[in-house]
Amino acid sequence: MSRLPHLHVAVLMGGPANEREVSLMSGNGVADALEGLGHRVTLIDLDRDIAVRLTDAAPDVVFNALHGVPGEDGTVQGMMDLMGIAYTHSGMATSVIAIDKELTKQALVPHGIPMPGGRVVKSADLFTADPMPRPYVLKPVNEGSSVGVAIVTEASNCGNPIRPDAEGPWQQFESLLAEPYIRGRELTTAVLGDRALLVTELVPKSGFYDFASKYTEGMTQHVCPAQIPEDIARLCLEYALAAHRRLGCRGVSRSDFRWDDERGEEGLFLLETNTQPGMTPLSLVPEQALACGISYPELVEIIIEDALRHSGRMS
Incomplete structure (x- = not known):
C-alpha cells in the first residue's frame, strides 16, 4: 500500500557515465516499485535534450537514479534547481563536494571523521x-x-x-x-533520512571490491549485519551519520569504510560518501533497509517523500 498520494514520477537514469548500466538497473527497479504502488512513471534516459524532456513530462517529482558524472556531481541538480523541479537525493552544493574526494576530506576531516591521507x-x-x-x-x-x-x-x-x-x-x-593502502576489511553504512541503518561487511571473492565485484552476482559476500566488534560498528554508524549531516546530504547516502582490524578503532577510515547509492538487486542500501524492516517499495517512497518535503510540496 502506498504511503503517498498517487504521483507522476520521472525516473532519471542512464546517461553517458561509466556507471550507465548500473544506473539503468537502478532506474528500472525504482520504476517497477513505483508502478506497483500505483504511481505514474516516466522513464527518462539522460541526454542533451534532458531539460526539454523534463519540461514536457512535467512530473510531480524526479527520482534521480543517475550514478557518476554528470548526474551525481551537481550538474543535473543545478539544472533542476533552475527549473524549479523537485528531485530526490542531495542538492547541487552537496553533490559537488561529495563526488570530489579531496573536497570531501576538507569538509569532514577537520570535524573528527578519519579519512586516509594522500x-x-x-x-x-x-x-x-x-x-x-x-x-x-x-x-x-x-x-x-x-x-x-x-x-x-x-x-x-x-x-x-x-x-x-x-x-x-x-x-x-x-x-x-x-x-x-589500508589493509583489512571493507565496511559500509547507509543513512536514510536522519538514521544510520546498519554496517555491512563486503567480502569479495577476487580480494578487491572493484566494479565487477559490486555488480556481478556471486562475486561478493554481503555480511549484514557485519560480524565486527561493537565499538567499530558504533563508530561506523556515528561517522556515516556525521558525514551525511556535514555534507548536507538529503534522502539517502552510503558511506564506505576500510578497517584495519589489527589497529582497533584507530584503524577505521571513511573512504567516501556516496550521495546516490545504487538501487539494483545487488545494492547495499536496499539490503540494509530490508534488514531494518523497510521493503524496497517503502524505501523508494521514503526517498520521494523526503524530496517533496524539502521542496515544500509536502508538509
Missing part, C-alpha cells in the same frame, strides 16, 4: 616515480563504484615506475588521487 598527482608523473611508498591506491578524484581504482604494490605488473603502456587509470585520467 594527494592529487598528475598521471604523467607516475611514469617517473611513485608518489608515495608502495603499497598505495590510485583512484579518480570524482568517480564512484570503484571505477578506475588501482592498488599499486611491489608485485604489481604495471612496472616500477609505472609504465605508460600498462593498463590502469593513468591511461584514462589526467590526474589521480594517491592514498596509502
Whole structure:
C-alpha cells in the first residue's frame, strides 16, 4: 500500500557515465516499485535534450537514479534547481563536494571523521616515480563504484615506475588521487533520512571490491549485519551519520569504510560518501533497509517523500 498520494514520477537514469548500466538497473527497479504502488512513471534516459524532456513530462517529482558524472556531481541538480523541479537525493552544493574526494576530506576531516591521507598527482608523473611508498591506491578524484581504482604494490605488473603502456587509470585520467593502502576489511553504512541503518561487511571473492565485484552476482559476500566488534560498528554508524549531516546530504547516502582490524578503532577510515547509492538487486542500501524492516517499495517512497518535503510540496 502506498504511503503517498498517487504521483507522476520521472525516473532519471542512464546517461553517458561509466556507471550507465548500473544506473539503468537502478532506474528500472525504482520504476517497477513505483508502478506497483500505483504511481505514474516516466522513464527518462539522460541526454542533451534532458531539460526539454523534463519540461514536457512535467512530473510531480524526479527520482534521480543517475550514478557518476554528470548526474551525481551537481550538474543535473543545478539544472533542476533552475527549473524549479523537485528531485530526490542531495542538492547541487552537496553533490559537488561529495563526488570530489579531496573536497570531501576538507569538509569532514577537520570535524573528527578519519579519512586516509594522500594527494592529487598528475598521471604523467607516475611514469617517473611513485608518489608515495608502495603499497598505495590510485583512484579518480570524482568517480564512484570503484571505477578506475588501482592498488599499486611491489608485485604489481604495471612496472616500477609505472609504465605508460600498462593498463590502469593513468591511461584514462589526467590526474589521480594517491592514498596509502589500508589493509583489512571493507565496511559500509547507509543513512536514510536522519538514521544510520546498519554496517555491512563486503567480502569479495577476487580480494578487491572493484566494479565487477559490486555488480556481478556471486562475486561478493554481503555480511549484514557485519560480524565486527561493537565499538567499530558504533563508530561506523556515528561517522556515516556525521558525514551525511556535514555534507548536507538529503534522502539517502552510503558511506564506505576500510578497517584495519589489527589497529582497533584507530584503524577505521571513511573512504567516501556516496550521495546516490545504487538501487539494483545487488545494492547495499536496499539490503540494509530490508534488514531494518523497510521493503524496497517503502524505501523508494521514503526517498520521494523526503524530496517533496524539502521542496515544500509536502508538509
